[in-house]
Amino acid sequence: MRLDRYLANSGVGTRSQVKKLIRDGRVRVSGRIVTDPSFKVKENDVVECLNERVEPPRHVYLVLFKPAGYVCDKVDDANIFDLIDHPRSREFHVAGRLDRDVEGLVILTTDGWFTHLLIDPKSRLEREYLVWVEGKIDDEMKRRVEVGLKLNQERFAPAKIEEVEEGLVRLVLTEGKYHEVKRIITAIGLRYKRIVRTRFENITLENLVVGAYRHLSDEEVKTIVQIATKNRLKSRQLKGL
Numbered sequence: 001m002r003l004d005r006y007l008a009n010s011g012v013g014t015r016s017q018v019k020k021l022i023r024d025g026r027v028r029v030s031g032r033i034v035t036d037p038s039f040k041v042k043e044n045d046v047v048e049c050l051n052e053r054v055e056p057p058r059h060v061y062l063v064l065f066k067p068a069g070y071v072c073d074k075v076d077d078a079n080i081f082d083l084i085d086h087p088r089s090r091e092f093h094v095a096g097r098l099d100r101d102v103e104g105l106v107i108l109t110t111d112g113w114f115t116h117l118l119i120d121p122k123s124r125l126e127r128e129y130l131v132w133v134e135g136k137i138d139d140e141m142k143r144r145v146e147v148g149l150k151l152n153q154e155r156f157a158p159a160k161i162e163e164v165e166e167g168l169v170r171l172v173l174t175e176g177k178y179h180e181v182k183r184i185i186t187a188i189g190l191r192y193k194r195i196v197r198t199r200f201e202n203i204t205l206e207n208l209v210v211g212a213y214r215h216l217s218d219e220e221v222k223t224i225v226q227i228a229t230k231n232r233l234k235s236r237q238l239k240g241l
Contacts, residue, residue, distance in 0.1 A: 004037035009057030104197030123228035128199035
């Protein structure tokens with residue numbers, strides 16, 4: 001990793017600030033002053049800035065309360081990355097995208113392995129949605145969702161659905177297929193008006209307002225990894241029967 005990127009990712013300062021520190025001779029790598037921002041830091045190198053050791057950068061894990069009207073791609077249109085003020089925002093990718101008109105919980109991270117784990121259907125992580133609808137849910141609708149809908153040649157995994165109050169249902173999925181919420185709600189004869197994802201397994205929107213984000217705690221990351229790993233192992237064991 002380039003020295004300037006190493007320092008910026010470790011929180012020393014912006015890329016321009018750390019470049020100045022490097023060129024001013026304020027940075028040492030394994031005991032010697034380095035003035036080239038493009039210097040490649042090796043795995044075992046010890047980096048010091050202003051006579052203090054700089055720890056290697058760690059992966060970043062964020063949860064964002066996505067507003068309606070924003071897309072989950074890095075485009076010139078209104079996108080969720082415009083809402084993130086972070087020095088490593090260019091490295092973020094999204095674990096579980098939402099449509100432009102859908103609100104709620106989005107996870108962003110620099111950790112590609114973590115992203116893959118979260119979106120892999122074998123991980124069977126729960127996604128919970130609140131859906132405002134036109135129409136009333138009945139027992140037959142519930143049964144169809146809970147046994148697993150089949151639309152044309154595609155089958156959806158069994159899901160949970162319940163009425164929270166008139167005009168509002170809670171839907172819990174474990175697959176994350178393309179437009180899954182909208183397709184399920186439409187298939188059972190309801191019309192969706194608003195969709196909000198409120199939970200991704202153990203991660204929630206607690207203490208977040210629309211458009212805000214926070215860092216995931218180490219415990220939150222550890223827990224969701226444990227759940228996903230356990231579910232994947234169980235899936236392999238059942239497949240082997």
